[in-house]
Amino acid sequence: MGNLDVILPAGGTIDAEFARAVLTRNKALIRLAGRTLLQRTFDAVGALPNLGRVMLVGDEDVEKSPEAKLASHFFPSGGSAPENILKALRFLAEGPNAPERVLIVTTDLPYLTGDHLLDFLERCRTDGGPEKDMYLPIINRPEFEVKFPGIENTYMPLRDGEWTAGCAYLVTVQSFLQAIPHIERVFQNRKSKVGMAKLLGPVFLAKYLTRQVDVPQVLAKVESIIRCSGAAVRGAAPELAFDIDFLDDYEYARRQLEP
Numbered sequence: 580m581g582n583l584d585v586i587l588p589a590g591g592t593i594d595a596e597f598a599r600a601v602l603t604r605n606k607a608l609i610r611l612a613g614r615t616l617l618q619r620t621f622d623a624v625g626a627l628p629n630l631g632r633v634m635l636v637g638d639e640d641v642e643k644s645p646e647a648k649l650a651s652h653f654f655p656s657g658g659s660a661p662e663n664i665l666k667a668l669r670f671l672a673e674g675p676n677a678p679e680r681v682l683i684v685t686t687d688l689p690y691l692t693g694d695h696l697l698d699f700l701e702r703c704r705t706d707g708g709p710e711k712d713m714y715l716p717i718i719n720r721p722e723f724e725v726k727f728p729g730i731e732n733t734y735m736p737l738r739d740g741e742w743t744a745g746c747a748y749l750v751t752v753q754s755f756l757q758a759i760p761h762i763e764r765v766f767q768n769r770k771s772k773v774g775m776a777k778l779l780g781p782v783f784l785a786k787y788l789t790r791q792v793d794v795p796q797v798l799a800k801v802e803s804i805i806r807c808s809g810a811a812v813r814g815a816a817p818e819l820a821f822d823i824d825f826l827d828d829y830e831y832a833r834r835q836l837e838p
Contacts, residue, residue, distance in 0.1 A: 582631030583700075584678045585624050586667045589617055589637035589686040590656030597826045605640050606823060607686035612836045616823065617646045620686045625649075626693020627700075631678070634667035637686075661763045665756070672752050685746040689832040690818035696747060699815045703749050707810035712754035716745030716815030717794065726817040730831050739793040745819030754807045761805040778804055 589607035598604045607617040614622075624630060635641070635650035647653055654666045664683060671678055684696070703714040720734050720741040734741040755762075765778060779787065783800055786792050792800075798811050823829050 581629065582678075583627060583629050584631040584634065584671055584681045585627075586634045586664055586681055586683045587617075587620055587624070587636065587650070587686050588656070588660060588663050588683070589635060589641045590660070590663050591685075591687060592638075593824075597829070600826055601829060603640065605638060607637065607641055608644060609687075609823060609829060611689050611829075611832055612838075615644070615646060616689060617641065617644065617686050619689060619691060620684060621646060621649045623688075623691045623693045623696055624682075624684060627696060632671070634670065636663045636667055659763065659766055661759055661766050665759050668752060668756055668759075672756060678752055680749060680751050683748040683750060685822060687822045687824070688746055688818065689823060689836060690821055692818070695816040695818050699745070699747055699812065699819065700749065702812045702815055703810070706814070707812045710808075711810040712751045712758070712807035713809040714749040714812050715809065716747060716819050717742045717811045717813055718745060718815060718817050718820045719743075719813075723817045723820055727821055727831070730821070730828065732820065735797070736790055737787075737793050737797065738790050742794065743820045745815055746822050747819050751807075758805045758807045765804060 589605070591606040592604050593606055601609045603609060607620070608615050621633070624633060632651040633649070634652050634654065635647060636654045636656050637647070638656050641647060642653055642655065652667070652670065654663070654670070656663045668681070671681065682696070682700070699716050707714045720743070723732055723743060732743050734743050767774070779800065783792070794811050798809055802809055821832070823832065
């Protein structure tokens with residue numbers, strides 16, 4: 580594999596109460612043990628031996644931060660998360676040395692290290708199956724709770740266990756570009772029960788609600804919706820699934836990471 584380009588979406592914001600506690604509205608600029616989450620992400624991707632260009636997408640505060648200078652290119656965020664990623668993808672796809680694949684890593688992972696990313700990439704190669712369009716790490720509930728006891732997470736209850744998704748994705752550029760409209764449709768409906776019911780269909784939804792489907796069946800359904808192939812990569816580090824969304828997440832990480 581040649582150099583691997585990386586996209587870092589850093590446009591996520593937090594609520595007012597959380598922002599007052601951490602003195603920023605942008606999740607990527609939350610500081611833990613002297614380093615922002617964005618700096619921690621740069622440190623992790625910087626450990627990749629075949630690192631190529633790093634595309635940073637963020638708001639004005641991110642652009643003004645010292646960490647922004649570490650990026651190869653910066654793009655102003657706006658709109659939805661898929662739209663922000665699309666900006667960087669198009670730049671890479673339409674420019675010289677267009678990559679076949681890119682790694683997308685969110686910038687709100689306080690425990691992320693280069694070893695976690697290297698392990699995920701190796702699992703994509705050995706366990707994810709050949710030539711898939713997208714690779715997503717999934718972590719089961721016992722694995723996560725052993726690593727992070729006492730912290731809540733969101734799990735998908737299935738016939739073969741309860742699963743949460745990690746926040747790093749290996750994707751094929753052209754396939755992802757073609758899938759963006761369908762991914763956007765899923766993103767827009769993710770918090771709507773009616774919208775998700777329409778996307779999934781009543782039969783599949785009924786089976787899901789009664790835990791009659793497993794990971795392969797969910798993956799097949801998602802592939803049919805976004806119209807590209809995917810692999811659910813098991814055994815990845817639980818650290819990939821610990822993202823900071825709420826004040827409780829921050830306080831938990833602060834207690835562990837700060838002296």
